[in-house]
Amino acid sequence: MSTTLRDERDYFERIYTVTCQVPHGKVATYGDIATIVGDGCDARIVGHALGALGSRADTVPWQRVINRTGGISTSGHGQREALEAEGVTFDEREQVRMDTHHWTGPSEDWARAHGFQPLPPRAGKPADAQMRLF
DNA sequence: GAATTGACCTGAT
């Protein structure tokens, strides 16, 4: 087999599928998409996959995928403008309010139906995350 | 065919 195989491209399909599941007005990080895709997928692969969208960029909401810091990693594609059009709000630091627009992940049933993995719980509320176990 | 960069993330200092 050569360097380029069809299996590697299989990541792209999954990444596109998961990205299409991001609801309108919400955003997800590359790491989240990679985690949902699983199977050794990494955030960088997601970035390259979205970059390889090509003409499919019109059918896949790639603009809803941002980096971990909540900033726009792209440039010249008007991602920020597109997100603003979606209703996403930004702060003074040019970053998306993750606490408001962060996507919680796909439904567990949907993930299982498609062979994906649900997004693990993310600890982002230090004030409330004290002791809600009991 | 090898080396470098990349629409990144996590961990350590």
Added chain:
DNA sequence: AATCAGGCCAATT
């Protein structure tokens, strides 16, 4: 808490 460095897989030159 912020900053530095390493790592991961794939595409490109």
